[in-house]
Amino acid sequence: MSESRPMLEVTGLSKSFGGVMAVSDVHMQLKEGELLGVIGPNGSGKTTLVNLITGFSKPQSGKIVYKGKRITGWPPYRIVTLGIARTFQMVRPFYQLPAYKNLIVPLYSPRVKRLAGGRYGDRDAVALDLLEEVGFERDAYVSYKVASALPQGYLKRLELAKVMALRPDLIILDELFSGLSLAEVASIVPIIEKLRFQGKTIIMIEHRLKELFRIADRVMVLNYGEKIAEGAAEAVMESDAVKKAYLGSETD
Amino acid sequence: MEKRKERIDRGIKARSEDIFALTSYREMLYLLVPRAVPVVGLLAVTPLLSPYWQEIFISTSVYALLAISWDLLLSAGLISLGQSLFYGIGSYVAGALNYYWGWSPLFTIPVATIVGGGLCTLLLLPVLRLRGIYFAMVTLVLPIMLLRLVEATRILGGTEGLTGLTPFPNQFTAIYVIQLAVLAALFGFRRLMNSDYGLIAKGISDNDLSVMSAGINVYWHKAQILFLGAAVGSFAGAFGTHLDMFAGMPGFALDYSIMPLAAAVVGGTGTFAGPLLGAFILVPLSEILRALGALRIVFYGLFLVIFVVALPEGIFHYCQRKYHQFERWVSVK
Secondary structure: OOOOOOOEEEEEEEEEOOOEEEEEEEEEOOOOEEEEEOOOOOOHHHHHHHHHHOOOOOOOOOEEEEEEEEOOOOHHHHHHHHOOEEEOOOOOOOOOOHHHHHOOOOOOHHHHHHHHHOOOOOHHHHHHHHHOOOOOOOOHHHHHOHHHHHHHHHHHHHHHHHHHHOOOOOOEEEHHHHHOOOOHHHHHHHHHHHHOOOOOOEEEEEHHHHHHHHOOOEEEEEEEEEEEEOOOOHHHHHHHHHHHHHOOOOOO | EEEEEEEEOOHHHHHHEEEEEEEHHHHOOOOOOOOHHHHHHHHHHHOOOOHHHHHHHHHHHHHHHHHHHHHHHHHHOOOOHHHHHHHHHHHHHHHHHHHHHHHOHHHHHHHHHHHHHHHHHHHEEEEEEEEOHHHHHHHHHHHHHHHHHHHHHHHHHHHOOOOOOOOOOHHHHHHHHHHHHHHHHHHHHHHHHOOOHHHHHHHHOOOOOHHHOOOOOOOHHHHHHHHHHHHHHHHHHHHHHHOOEEOHHHHHHHHHHHHHHHHEEEEEEEHHHHHHHHHHHHHHHHHHHHHHHOOOOHHHHHHHHHHHHHOOOOOHHHHHHHEEEEEEEEEOO
């Protein structure tokens, strides 16, 4: 059954703010273990789509089915409990807390408690291990620094560690690469590849197309809230609708 | 040449933070003395005072309890302008149980603590989603509403209130009940906020969307903190009722909302010890100033302004810094 049914199925999803359709009648399907890239010009509704899937805003119509459960309109914490975790485009750490204490919050969640069989032991130790996994140097002071003192590259990794702490099945990364240097992106890509190797399903929203196309199985293009193309990266970028959306049409 | 103040942790602080290094009496005392000050100060000093000052210390402890409750709510990002709601409800619950059914304070106070805390939580539950000033406004309005409700419907004794309630057997019982409660709240809440549970509360006040995306039910967590704060406030109300042998509309008075807030701000928020210290400065100060007659409020206000301007971080934070760090001037090129 799980072979044939998609892990995530979105049908006819719509959301408008005032008169503007942020997401309009979007259909999408996601198989287990897949990495889907979502691209589109600024304001094309990518982040709104993530907010709808993760419960941070309620859709006006359409439905979202995850692992056979209809999760449309559920509050975010219940959706996380099912195994969908996300990062934020603008990083949202707890600025006053040390980096490793930031991870205590997801480690405290009911989902992690359940997966750990009711007991967790030393959350601090688990947090430090997770930080090492995303590239915080072990035994260096950086894990103990307050989040407000960390550079952007580390904050993005911290955001990724917060998601990994939840041990999710579906990870949604909202512009993880934005604001990072090429070298920093190059150091995060192996972490994402490792997550895929562990069998996680990933949706990546990205403006850095070159880096995205290297790791994505499939790409979906949004423009003005509508899905205008979907498929393999090269094929999608060749389509006229996508060229028009990114470069503007000549007759316009 | 420009100069800059540099603050450096004392060596003894770093040594005593590591539990394995606690080998000398100096280090143990360094940790013990600040914790012993409130315990000794409350339990040992009060019996030595004159009966008049003992009474002032009791009412100060009531305000201190409300201030500690205020600080707990703040730590989860809930700003309360209505501590009198907790006080008033606790006072009426205990008063009614004693007045109508003749329960002894031994039972009314614990029941009023739990039931009062629960009632206040239920009353504030619909607005728990509001943040900052919006939540604060509702807490300000609720006690005023309940006050008028009692006045208009004449329930629970109406404007007369419930009189002739059972008092405490003697002054010392009252002193120790309230002061042990203050110490329990002080050390209990400090411990709670240092645990992972408290970390979530801090996370909520810092960035609630981030806590939500970590799979934690923010409203449920906030409701739990609200219940704890409200229960402590209700305890203060129930205690005050039996102390005054009276439950009535003054329980919802603005005093019980403003004084804890002022105490927390003057003492330093986020530590529970700060609000306690603040209450023990402001309430006795207002008593001392009685000698000034009509000018009392003027001088009281003046003192408040001086405190807030001179030590905006709060007295407790200032003392804590002086205790843990030394300062020196270094020249900056």
